[in-house]
Amino acid sequence: MKEISLHILDVAENGITAGADLITLVVDEAVNRNVLSITISDNGSGLSQEQQAKVVDPFYTTRTTRRVGMGLSLLQAAAERCDGRFSFTSEEGKGSCVFCSFLYNHIDRAPLGNMASTLSVLMAGYPEVDFLYCHLYNGREFQFDTREIRQQLEGIALNEPAVLSHLKAGIEEGLEEIKGSE
Structure with missing residues (x-):
């Protein structure tokens, strides 16, 4: 994938x-330690x-709508190609966790991508x-929690166009704030 945010979208x-x-x-962009996790x-x-045991096998998927599941295997390959790590843990009935890291300045590391847009797509679709x-x-x-936002919206859906636009702008502003002082 061209951007890591697309992997994030897939995993979510x-x-x-x-x-x-x-x-x-x-x-976690720890540029000072040369790590993106x-x-x-x-x-x-x-x-x-x-x-x-099969989760990173590209020819295995739990979905019934297709016969392959390339997402996690591609993310694992991307992380390992950039001197990083990949792990997947899961517990039946409780959920799953994907972790990956990359050498921040590795020449083969894809850009992180637009996280505000990625979150907007997720909120619009789900x-x-x-x-x-x-x-x-x-x-x-910077922290963004839709549970807190829902309380303020008093029943208005997150995917209302005006709300979604405002939330995306807020994410962009928050990210600029934490990155801007360097």
Whole structure:
């Protein structure tokens, strides 16, 4: 994939397909340590031990709509190609967690991509799902939690165009704030 954010989108959608109503995403850009790490966890149905053993096999998927599942194997390859790591953990009935890291300045590392757009796509497509997004940049933190936003919206859906536009702008502003002082 051309951007890491597209991998994030894929993994989040896998969790939602597995019944998750909360996706937690942590992006840690530790440029000062030359590491980019990403953790995506969900509270979906999780996978059995047998399924977990096959999760990075590109010719295995739990979906019935297609016969291959390239997403996690591509993410694993991307991380390892950039001197990083990949791990997948899951517990039946509790959810799954994907972790990957990359050498930040590795020549083969794809750009992170537009996280505000990625989150907007998720909120537009899955307005009933909550997203907790934490982005760290050299120790400075931006946090976005749709559960808190829902309380303020008093019943207005996250995917209402005006709301979605405002939320995307808020994410962009928050990310600029943590990255801008360098």
